[in-house]
Amino acid sequence: MDAFMQGLDMVLNMSTMLWCTFGSILGIILGALPGLTATMGIALVMPISFQLPAATGIGMLLAVYCGAVCGASIPAILLGIPGNPNAIATVEDGHLMTKKGLAGQALGGAVVASFIGGMGSLVCLIFFSPLIAKLTLAFGPAEKTTLALVGLVIIASVSGKNILKGLLMGAFGMALAFLGTDPFSGQLRIPFSSFFAHTPLSKGLDLTATLIGLYGVSQVFAEIVNLTKQQAAPVSTKIEKIFPPFKKVRQMWKIILSSLGIGTVIGAIPGTGASIAVFMARNAAQGICASSKGKLEQPGTGCLEGVFAPEVANNAVTGGALIPALALGIPGDAATAVLIGALMIKGVTPGFQLFQQNMPLVYGIFIAMFFANIMMAVYQLAGVRIYPKVLKISQKILLPVVLILSYIGSYAVAGQSISSGIYYMGIALVMGFVGYVLKKDGYPIAPIVLGLILGGMFEENFRRAVKLAGGSYFTFFTKPICWIFILIAVAVVVVPIVKNRKNGANA
Amino acid sequence: MTIVRRLVAVMLIITAATGLFAMGAEEMGYPDPEKTITIICPQAAGGSTDLIFRTLAEEMKNASGGQNFIVSNVTGAGTATGTNDVLNADADGYTLLAGGTHTIAATMQGLTDGYKNMDYVVGLNLDPFIIAVRNDKPWQTFEDLVEAAKAAPGEISFGNAGMGGATGVACVGINLAFDKVFNVTPFNGGADLIASVLGGHCDAGVFSQSEVVANIDSFRPLVILGDAHSTIEQLSDVPTLAEAGYPDIKVPGGSYRSIMVKSGTPAEVEQWIADVAEEAFNSETFQEFQAANGMIPQFSKLEEAKADHEEYIAQYEPILKEAGLYNM
Numbered sequence: 152m153d154a155f156m157q158g159l160d161m162v163l164n165m166s167t168m169l170w171c172t173f174g175s176i177l178g179i180i181l182g183a184l185p186g187l188t189a190t191m192g193i194a195l196v197m198p199i200s201f202q203l204p205a206a207t208g209i210g211m212l213l214a215v216y217c218g219a220v221c222g223a224s225i226p227a228i229l230l231g232i233p234g235n236p237n238a239i240a241t242v243e244d245g246h247l248m249t250k251k252g253l254a255g256q257a258l259g260g261a262v263v264a265s266f267i268g269g270m271g272s273l274v275c276l277i278f279f280s281p282l283i284a285k286l287t288l289a290f291g292p293a294e295k296t297t298l299a300l301v302g303l304v305i306i307a308s309v310s311g312k313n314i315l316k317g318l319l320m321g322a323f324g325m326a327l328a329f330l331g332t333d334p335f336s337g338q339l340r341i342p343f344s345s346f347f348a349h350t351p352l353s354k355g356l357d358l359t360a361t362l363i364g365l366y367g368v369s370q371v372f373a374e375i376v377n378l379t380k381q382q383a384a385p386v387s388t389k390i391e392k393i394f395p396p397f398k399k400v401r402q403m404w405k406i407i408l409s410s411l412g413i414g415t416v417i418g419a420i421p422g423t424g425a426s427i428a429v430f431m432a433r434n435a436a437q438g439i440c441a442s443s444k445g446k447l448e449q450p451g452t453g454c455l456e457g458v459f460a461p462e463v464a465n466n467a468v469t470g471g472a473l474i475p476a477l478a479l480g481i482p483g484d485a486a487t488a489v490l491i492g493a494l495m496i497k498g499v500t501p502g503f504q505l506f507q508q509n510m511p512l513v514y515g516i517f518i519a520m521f522f523a524n525i526m527m528a529v530y531q532l533a534g535v536r537i538y539p540k541v542l543k544i545s546q547k548i549l550l551p552v553v554l555i556l557s558y559i560g561s562y563a564v565a566g567q568s569i570s571s572g573i574y575y576m577g578i579a580l581v582m583g584f585v586g587y588v589l590k591k592d593g594y595p596i597a598p599i600v601l602g603l604i605l606g607g608m609f610e611e612n613f614r615r616a617v618k619l620a621g622g623s624y625f626t627f628f629t630k631p632i633c634w635i636f637i638l639i640a641v642a643v644v645v646v647p648i649v650k651n652r653k654n655g656a657n658a
Numbered sequence: 659m660t661i662v663r664r665l666v667a668v669m670l671i672i673t674a675a676t677g678l679f680a681m682g683a684e685e686m687g688y689p690d691p692e693k694t695i696t697i698i699c700p701q702a703a704g705g706s707t708d709l710i711f712r713t714l715a716e717e718m719k720n721a722s723g724g725q726n727f728i729v730s731n732v733t734g735a736g737t738a739t740g741t742n743d744v745l746n747a748d749a750d751g752y753t754l755l756a757g758g759t760h761t762i763a764a765t766m767q768g769l770t771d772g773y774k775n776m777d778y779v780v781g782l783n784l785d786p787f788i789i790a791v792r793n794d795k796p797w798q799t800f801e802d803l804v805e806a807a808k809a810a811p812g813e814i815s816f817g818n819a820g821m822g823g824a825t826g827v828a829c830v831g832i833n834l835a836f837d838k839v840f841n842v843t844p845f846n847g848g849a850d851l852i853a854s855v856l857g858g859h860c861d862a863g864v865f866s867q868s869e870v871v872a873n874i875d876s877f878r879p880l881v882i883l884g885d886a887h888s889t890i891e892q893l894s895d896v897p898t899l900a901e902a903g904y905p906d907i908k909v910p911g912g913s914y915r916s917i918m919v920k921s922g923t924p925a926e927v928e929q930w931i932a933d934v935a936e937e938a939f940n941s942e943t944f945q946e947f948q949a950a951n952g953m954i955p956q957f958s959k960l961e962e963a964k965a966d967h968e969e970y971i972a973q974y975e976p977i978l979k980e981a982g983l984y985n986m
Contacts, residue, residue, distance in 0.1 A: 201716070289857055291857050291860075292854065332736075334844075336982075336983070337769075353738075354734040354735045422846060422849075479856065479872070479873060481853050488849070489703045489704040491704055492703060492709055495704075495706075495951075496712060496713065500868060500872050503875050503876075571743075611846060615844075618841065619841070
């Protein structure tokens with residue numbers, strides 16, 4: 152208890168609160184701008200944190216982190232462009248809700264969901280840290296391979312109506328993931344390798360730049376084409392109701408719990424991350440809604456359920472990713488890697504020793520995370536009535552602005568490397584055209600993203616697992632966790648088919 | 659018409675004037691206090707290379723009397739992306755590379771022209787590697803591990819943080835010294851490797867010291883690569899390779915960090931950077947930082963730095979060639 156009071160003392164002061172406020176607002180703004188990620192935001196303010204006391208500095212970094220994860224939902228909902236990979240699964244339902252005139256509720260729901268996710272994962276972080284840390288260690292290359300397999304199977308569920316088109320796009324995404332360097336030998340495997348060897352493309356397609364292209368730039372192209380046609384009457388956006396009705400939230404308790412669990416655990420497993428967690432959470436929500444006997448609407452139809460599931464999950468990742476970071480000194484994702492660095496420069500080495508020797512600081516970090524989540528919710532909610540005004544701006548002004556922001560985002564991904572920045576802008580442009588053509592012909596975009604994210608993870612861990620097993624492919628069938636994932640993957644494929652058969656037989 | 663002409667004339671004068679001012683600045687000599695000196699760190703923010711240079715940059719700012727230094731992380735392609743950015747910049751001393759053994763490895767793998775087109779300004783320190791296993795494994799000493807591997811070649815997995823990086827080179831070097839009895843497996847960075855060794859998926863690994871300290875309760879450090887004992891208290895009794903019974907094995911004992919600039923940078927500019935870096939290196943803050951993180955100081959300047967690097971290059975070359983990574 153003494154340590155707790157000391158921790159409280161570290162955080163409960165004006166300077167910490169002000170820096171957290173600053174971090175929170177900055178995080179939301181960065182998150183909302185296409186391409187500017189949580190990692191980038193944290194790296195950006197890291198030099199400031201050096202000048203602050205450890206708990207204050209970490210509090211500010213956590214505020215940026217939480218804010219950026221939550222802020223990404225704003226453009227996803229209003230424009231159909233995810234601010235960063237955290238919001239890729241929010242796009243579909245969020246944007247559909249906006250088209251229905253429910254932008255206010257979608258935005259408010261996203262904040263409430265993010266808050267629940269952040270706080271829930273914080274509770275897991277505080278009470279189950281050692282347990283979950285041990286659990287994540289059970290995830291070796293073989294287990295991660297089968298986890299990626301489950302993710303790949305989910306492609307079927309994000310494909311929309313046409314599964315074949317979805318699978319094709321998933322395969323396309325996986326092919327894109329293999330571009331670049333071989334993860335084992337570092338050898339180039341890319342067409343025209345002698346030329347591309349000296350370009351940033353040698354390390355493959357950058358995920359963020361590709362996302363901006365597929366979602367942002369392609370969206371602008373599509374809207375430009377619409378400009379020449381007859382304008383449909385703008386959707387009137389009612390924003391009276393921001394908070395989702397409490398009853399609705401209570402009905403969704405299963406979705407919240409499953410998304411929270413998925414987000415926290417996936418966040419805690421190094422080498423995975425929010426972009427996988429959000430799709431898995433959404434997929435789980437589909438199952439829950441289907442068996443809710445009509446009480447819940449099906450994600451994909453533009454409903455709150457489809458916004459809640461991924462938004463709970465992506466903020467649950469923040470607490471989850473901190474678990475191995477604090478308990479083992481192993482970052483759960485790129486953003487927490489920077490956080491660990493910020494701690495180490497203060498002379499604090501994360502790991503079990505931190506819990507033994509510097510409990511006040513650990514409590515300080517927990518409390519700072521608590522405030523970071525509250526501030527995230529407060530500041531983002533404060534703007535919910537303002538954000539939808541974006542929709543009232545004439546397309547002729549909005550589209551160029553979005554396009555410019557998209558390019559700034561993909562340029563900024565490269566940090567201060569100018570040559571890489573130009574290449575990333577090129578990736579965004581090319582992927583914009585690809586995305587535009589695909590969307591026009593009714594091919595879904597989400598499977599490409601899943602294939603791109605999971606393809607690399609699958610390949611790398613598959614090869615590593617087989618190498619560790621001395622060349623045996625049987626290694627995947629010797630581990631219990633692998634079995635669970637293989638069964639889940641089989642179930643995801645088989646269950647809908649069986650159901651369809653039954654329905655067909657009944658009809 | 660006249661108004662337009664007048665406007666054009668005013669614009670021309672303004673342009674010329676700015677040009678003159680700009681030229682004036684050039685002649686003021688290095689360093690221009692208005693300009694920022696960027697240290698490009700080719701590894702991720704928060705990593706140990708990054709931390710070293712961020713600490714050093716702060717001290718260089720102080721030592722130079724307020725010249726602005728920033729560290730910019732340009733990652734990718736096994737440090738080649740950041741290195742290429744320095745090579746693509748002007749050789750004017752405003753873009754420095756946080757270089758070292760990673761630059762040597764990336765250059766030898768043909769990922770960048772790297773050290774072939776660079777000058778060494780200062781050498782800083784060596785972060786020695788430690789070979790460790792999980793503490794419930796049967797091997798109490800490095801010899802136990804080696805004997806176990808010899809008894810069942812290919813059975814014991816020996817991980818590193820990535821083939822092209824410094825831990826990869828050390829890992830391959832050790833494996834070669836024992837006729838490849840280990841199953842050398844590359845992981846995706848240090849974090850991935852720690853998790854796999856702690857989780858029992860990989861038997862042994864090459865780690866940096868801070869990674870071992872963070873998990874000292876679960877790890878059993880077997881041997882420190884490098885010539886001296888660790889300055890970190892918890893690791894101070896870890897034997898060196900020679901003490902463990904293998905005095906003949908010569909592998910790169912850790913990651914070495916230095917400041918490099920593009921070839922063609924004026925000598926007086928290099929001298930200025932080296933002097934400022936030396937003062938920063940000797941500052942109390944930087945010395946404390948090094949000691950706390952167990953880094954072994956190896957300061958060298960200009961010609962000495964060149965000699966130190968050539969020593970590392972000579973060590974790396976046969977290992978990378980044997981590993982099939984050499985592509986220069």
